[in-house]
Amino acid sequence: MTEAAVTAPRQLTRRRMKSRPPLLIGLCLGFMALVLLVAVFGEALAPQDPSQQDVLGSLAPPSAEHWLGTDGLGRDVFSRMLAGARSAIMGPLVIAVVAMVCGNLLGLLAGYRAGLVDSLLMRWVDLMVAIPSLLIIIVVAGALGGGYWLAVALLTILTIPTDARVMRAATLEQVPRPYVEAAKTLGVSNGRIMVRHIWPNIAATAVANSVIIFAGSLVAIAGLSFLGLGAAPGTPDWGQMLSENQPLLFTNPVASIAPGIAIALTATAVNLIGDWVYEKMSRRGAAR
Amino acid sequence: MSETTRTRGWRGRRARIVSCLLTTALLAACAGNGPAGEDGDGAAGNGERPADTARTVDPGAPVSDEHIAQLDVGIPGKVTLVDPADNMEAGLNVNQLGLEPLLRIDPDGELQPWLATEWEQVSDTVYEYTLREGVTFWDGTELTAEDVKYSWDHLRAPESRRATYFAAVDTVEAVDAGTVRVTLTQPDASWQYTPAMWYSVIFQKKFAEETGDAFGQPGTLLVATGPWKFDSVNPASGMELSAYEGYWGGKPPIDRISVKSFADDNSMALALRAGEIDIAPVVSGPTGFDAAAGGNTVTTVETCGTARMSLPMRRAPWDDVHVRRAVAHAINRDDIVAAAQGAAAGPAVYAISPRLLQTLGTEEEVQTALEEIETYPYDLEAAEAELAQSSVPDGFDFDLTVPPSSAAIAEVIAAQLGEIGIDIAVEVLPDTAWYAALREDVRPLTFSATGACTPDPDWDSIFFDTDESGEPIGLNMAQYSSPEVSALWAEGLLEQDPAQRLRIYTDLQKQVAEDVPYISLFAEGTTYASTTYDIAEYNSYFWMNLPWALNLVPK
Numbered sequence: 016m017t018e019a020a021v022t023a024p025r026q027l028t029r030r031r032m033k034s035r036p037p038l039l040i041g042l043c044l045g046f047m048a049l050v051l052l053v054a055v056f057g058e059a060l061a062p063q064d065p066s067q068q069d070v071l072g073s074l075a076p077p078s079a080e081h082w083l084g085t086d087g088l089g090r091d092v093f094s095r096m097l098a099g100a101r102s103a104i105m106g107p108l109v110i111a112v113v114a115m116v117c118g119n120l121l122g123l124l125a126g127y128r129a130g131l132v133d134s135l136l137m138r139w140v141d142l143m144v145a146i147p148s149l150l151i152i153i154v155v156a157g158a159l160g161g162g163y164w165l166a167v168a169l170l171t172i173l174t175i176p177t178d179a180r181v182m183r184a185a186t187l188e189q190v191p192r193p194y195v196e197a198a199k200t201l202g203v204s205n206g207r208i209m210v211r212h213i214w215p216n217i218a219a220t221a222v223a224n225s226v227i228i229f230a231g232s233l234v235a236i237a238g239l240s241f242l243g244l245g246a247a248p249g250t251p252d253w254g255q256m257l258s259e260n261q262p263l264l265f266t267n268p269v270a271s272i273a274p275g276i277a278i279a280l281t282a283t284a285v286n287l288i289g290d291w292v293y294e295k296m297s298r299r300g301a302a303r
Numbered sequence: 304m305s306e307t308t309r310t311r312g313w314r315g316r317r318a319r320i321v322s323c324l325l326t327t328a329l330l331a332a333c334a335g336n337g338p339a340g341e342d343g344d345g346a347a348g349n350g351e352r353p354a355d356t357a358r359t360v361d362p363g364a365p366v367s368d369e370h371i372a373q374l375d376v377g378i379p380g381k382v383t384l385v386d387p388a389d390n391m392e393a394g395l396n397v398n399q400l401g402l403e404p405l406l407r408i409d410p411d412g413e414l415q416p417w418l419a420t421e422w423e424q425v426s427d428t429v430y431e432y433t434l435r436e437g438v439t440f441w442d443g444t445e446l447t448a449e450d451v452k453y454s455w456d457h458l459r460a461p462e463s464r465r466a467t468y469f470a471a472v473d474t475v476e477a478v479d480a481g482t483v484r485v486t487l488t489q490p491d492a493s494w495q496y497t498p499a500m501w502y503s504v505i506f507q508k509k510f511a512e513e514t515g516d517a518f519g520q521p522g523t524l525l526v527a528t529g530p531w532k533f534d535s536v537n538p539a540s541g542m543e544l545s546a547y548e549g550y551w552g553g554k555p556p557i558d559r560i561s562v563k564s565f566a567d568d569n570s571m572a573l574a575l576r577a578g579e580i581d582i583a584p585v586v587s588g589p590t591g592f593d594a595a596a597g598g599n600t601v602t603t604v605e606t607c608g609t610a611r612m613s614l615p616m617r618r619a620p621w622d623d624v625h626v627r628r629a630v631a632h633a634i635n636r637d638d639i640v641a642a643a644q645g646a647a648a649g650p651a652v653y654a655i656s657p658r659l660l661q662t663l664g665t666e667e668e669v670q671t672a673l674e675e676i677e678t679y680p681y682d683l684e685a686a687e688a689e690l691a692q693s694s695v696p697d698g699f700d701f702d703l704t705v706p707p708s709s710a711a712i713a714e715v716i717a718a719q720l721g722e723i724g725i726d727i728a729v730e731v732l733p734d735t736a737w738y739a740a741l742r743e744d745v746r747p748l749t750f751s752a753t754g755a756c757t758p759d760p761d762w763d764s765i766f767f768d769t770d771e772s773g774e775p776i777g778l779n780m781a782q783y784s785s786p787e788v789s790a791l792w793a794e795g796l797l798e799q800d801p802a803q804r805l806r807i808y809t810d811l812q813k814q815v816a817e818d819v820p821y822i823s824l825f826a827e828g829t830t831y832a833s834t835t836y837d838i839a840e841y842n843s844y845f846w847m848n849l850p851w852a853l854n855l856v857p858k
Contacts, residue, residue, distance in 0.1 A: 248731050249729055264569075
């Protein structure tokens with residue numbers, strides 16, 4: 016048997032191991048899969064009606080009947096946690112996707128076309144980035160009475176410029192490269208060059224940035240709900256629950272801490288997955 | 304009703320409106336915090352608590368003989384000044400340690416002497432007060448009628464925050480050094496309590512004149528007669544007081560009092576737990592506070608305030624009395640009391656708190672009168688039957704608009720009305736937006752608290768105010784306009800005979816119960832917290848009219 020024949024399976028194994036996510040990322044992926052499952056089927060999975068009040072039975076500690084106890088109105092905290100996963104995931108997902116589509120298009124356009132288009136778009140971006148986003152959202156949402164989808168819309172509008180700026184920088188890096196010059200020489204349309212040639216090369220940045228936006232939006236929406244400017248009162252929502260159950264810290268600590276843990280774990284998991292995806296896509300791009 | 308009567312009514316009520324709004328915010332804050340007390344009255348037990356016991360000692364004397372070198376008091380909010388014409392809620396509780404009124408209201412709502420030893424209603428519109436001899440200010444000079452006149456003129460000046468409490472006053476005169484005469488513009492049965500309230504306190508004329516615009520400011524302070532002198536006020540941190548050795552009631556039992564400001568109940572509770580403060584005279588979220596402070600710290604007593612839901616009668620379908628009656632039957636007050644989490648002292652069913660009627664008759668007489676009034680007990684079948692007769696037999700959708708701190712109670716109400724097919728969406732507005740909504744032409748479905756009050760039933764008239772053309776104004780959140788009810792409120796104010804007044808207010812409540820513009824939810828509670836001391840005679844809101852630290856008793 017030749018040496019090559021002996022080493023080949025080892026290299027294959029090593030390559031396979033490299034392609035596998037590390038344990039931490041595996042845990043994060045598992046956790047996020049669980050969160051997504053709960054977000055889709057949360058209300059059906061909940062052992063009790065998340066909105067059912069039992070005021071006289073409020074503030075019960077964790078028990079077999081109420082795994083995380085009950086809140087100030089006697090509602091089952093565990094069931095509300097499950098039902099709250101949907102609003103925790105839905106809004107950030109919408110923000111990340113819309114911001115990614117719009118931000119990528121604007122970034123590509125500014126970076127590729129340069130000149131007046133770039134100047135106009137970037138001055139707008141400068142203006143938007145200079146605005147303290149959360150403060151503006153608090154003021155606008157406060158003035159308009161708040162609401163979950165209003166918060167999502169405002170966050171989306173204020174996130175697009177950030178994404179556009181990142182994608183412009185990535186595009187600027189690609190524009191002088193020979194493959195872009197070659198495409199131009201061959202007469203490929205500008206739109207096609209941007210979308211079919213440049214974007215695939217900056218996709219890792221796009222995806223990673225969107226994941227960061229998702230995690231940031233998750234925390235921001237929870238914060239707005241905490242301030243009463245997000246989800247409507249009574250809605251099972253992690254941020255809302257954090258606010259509602261805050262005074263219960265000394266009576267049913269689990270009820271006030273659990274939503275916070277869920278928000279922190281989800282945001283951390285998403286960020287770690289984002290980093291891992293970026294590394295993986297970058298490595299693939301470099302290999303190409 | 305004469306024009307002057309109406310004018311007085313509105314002007315005289317504006318300050319109460321402000322007071323109610325402020326207290327509403329404070330009490331509403333209670334509703335959102337902390338768990339419910341098992342018995343709905345905080346630390347209330349079956350036995351008599353010091354808070355329920357009356358002062359039996361002489362005016363000015365401490366209830367307990369125990370000497371206290373240092374008392375640390377925690378209050379929510381900051382003390383920015385001590386001018387009684389201008390200070391706000393946070394400062395009121397400590398202002399009373401140094402500033403005193405002429406009279407005191409006892410737990411039964413009866414007037415008792417304090418700085419004045421005698422008082423007399425000379426005619427329907429003239430009252431005379433005889434000052435106690437030997438009362439001195441902190442600089443040793445004697446209290447005179449001129450000081451009382453100056454103080455009340457200062458408090459009723461147009462720029463004073465307290466001006467409208469004195470709207471019925473025509474003149475204040477110093478008849479001689481020890482006699483003050485007050486002449487009203489018209490008979491007003493509720494005036495008798497004004498000289499006993501926290502907004503009628505007395506300070507030295509000489510010092511006020513000397514200091515001019517700086518009077519009452521942190522660097523200047525003031526001179527008064529109370530048992531504790533104001534040594535310093537720091538708007539950022541609190542206030543320092545020390546005993547006035549020459550106090551007319553004898554040497555005060557506490558040498559020094561430090562008042563510390565806190566941003567919220569939780570930080571105050573943790574300070575109590577850590578021993579940084581000895582007592583918090585006002586706690587907004589009793590059960591949450593108690594849990595954070597380590598338990599067995601709070602005492603709650605029932606007040607004369609009523610938290611009530613207002614039904615906007617000029618908006619469909621609330622213009623249908625069957626809808627309003629259906630809602631009245633669908634409300635389960637026990638759940639709402641529990642959701643108020645210690646801030647509610649018990650269910651309330653009447654338009655006027657029974658505590659405000661206690662000066663008009665014996666307990667039996669008042670009870671007999673109340674039995675005439677329909678109270679709409681919790682009964683879902685009756686609620687459904689009423690709704691079936693209405694314009695919306697299949698139910699309807701509506702917003703319940705509340706400030707953020709009231710969201711918990713609003714959710715309970717929404718769930719209860721859902722039982723009869725009324726789909727309520729809870730709309731939470733920031734405090735300022737909610738206050739603004741209360742003044743809009745199109746009023747919201749909401750609920751609010753009454754707040755601190757005198758023992759006179761006329762206090763609750765602010766929720767029924769109308770102008771001369773019968774249009775609802777002020778805090779008439781239900782936009783309720785009934786000529787009969789307006790006439791009865793006016794009659795009650797002019798009538799001097801207690802028995803007649805009880806009859807008038809009973810008739811008034813019967814009419815209101817028939818129309819259901821409001822649904823009373825719970826009797827508001829007031830709460831103090833301490834592991835070391837109790838406050839005797841912490842009854843209703845009247846405790847805050849006097850130097851309450853004189854009523855401290857060791858636990």
